[in-house]
Amino acid sequence: MAHAIWSGAINFGLVTIPVKLYSAIREHELHFNYLHRKDEGRIRYERVCSVCGEKVPWSEIARGYEVQKDDYVILEDEDFAKASPEATQSVEIVEFVQLEEIDPVLFDVPYYLEPDRKGRHAYALLRDALASTGKVGLARVVMRTREHLSALKPSGSALVIEMMHWADEVVPPTDLDFPEEKAKVSQPEMKMATALIDSMTTRFDPGQFKDHYREQLMRLVEARAAGKPAPRGKARPRLPTNVVDLVDVLQKSLASARRAARKPHARRRRAA
Numbered sequence: 001m002a003h004a005i006w007s008g009a010i011n012f013g014l015v016t017i018p019v020k021l022y023s024a025i026r027e028h029e030l031h032f033n034y035l036h037r038k039d040e041g042r043i044r045y046e047r048v049c050s051v052c053g054e055k056v057p058w059s060e061i062a063r064g065y066e067v068q069k070d071d072y073v074i075l076e077d078e079d080f081a082k083a084s085p086e087a088t089q090s091v092e093i094v095e096f097v098q099l100e101e102i103d104p105v106l107f108d109v110p111y112y113l114e115p116d117r118k119g120r121h122a123y124a125l126l127r128d129a130l131a132s133t134g135k136v137g138l139a140r141v142v143m144r145t146r147e148h149l150s151a152l153k154p155s156g157s158a159l160v161i162e163m164m165h166w167a168d169e170v171v172p173p174t175d176l177d178f179p180e181e182k183a184k185v186s187q188p189e190m191k192m193a194t195a196l197i198d199s200m201t202t203r204f205d206p207g208q209f210k211d212h213y214r215e216q217l218m219r220l221v222e223a224r225a226a227g228k229p230a231p232r233g234k235a236r237p238r239l240p241t242n243v244v245d246l247v248d249v250l251q252k253s254l255a256s257a258r259r260a261a262r263k264p265h266a267r268r269r270r271a272a
Contacts, residue, residue: 005111136151
């Protein structure tokens with residue numbers, strides 16, 4: 001059974017909806033330990049002072065912010081406590097905006113909000129109102145002593161709150177070299193590109209996408225554990241380095257996409 005991160009409430013105006021917060025992501029990252037190759041002993045890391053070279057116990061460790069080279073301001077635990085936002089365990093909606101107004105780059109980590117029995121009707125009303133208007137609620141929420149900007153949005157029968165980056169955390173693209181928004185492309189190129197996109201368009205099914213790197217690593221681990229030879233991976237195709245005729249490449253890509261679409265599994269997926 002899922003474990004709630006906290007129990008609190010959604011607040012907007014004079015409305016309060018009791019909810020529980022649950023993680024919406026279950027990561028499957030593989031974790032490896034660093035070992036001494038000779039005897040497979042685990043490598044331990046020690047806290048060593050860069051000045052005196054001695055091992056330092058936790059009781060003698062402080063946290064410092066480097067204001068300039070080798071010049072630190074040390075903060076104590078009570079300093080962090082004073083700066084921490086009040087852990088209200090609530091989702092304080094401050095305004096509503098259209099979803100398309102938010103740059104997707106700002107979105108970070110999603111969580112589910114489950115209503116308390118007493119708040120189910122108000123929860124459903126807020127969810128359906130957001131869905132019908134295409135709007136999201138911008139809210140402030142405290143998670144693990146840190147305040148976050150977040151977006152409250154409907155997702156099927158659930159309300160999802162997605163933590164967001166602050167505006168000054170996003171790297172602006174102004175220092176990068178992109179083509180102009182209305183770059184000069186020929187009509188045949190645009191026609192071919194559009195046809196290729198149309199031929200590869202289907203209903204989105206997240207279940208069909210797998211983490212091939214993780215699967216390959218797990219096959220390798222299982223084979224080694226069983227004393228079997230490592231499975232052979234697929235050879236990577238060589239990427240062309242020469243400048244090619246874009247229309248010709250698009251034509252070949254379109255033909256390949258159409259051949260793939262004729263396969264039975266592709267037709268079933270498109271019809272789903």
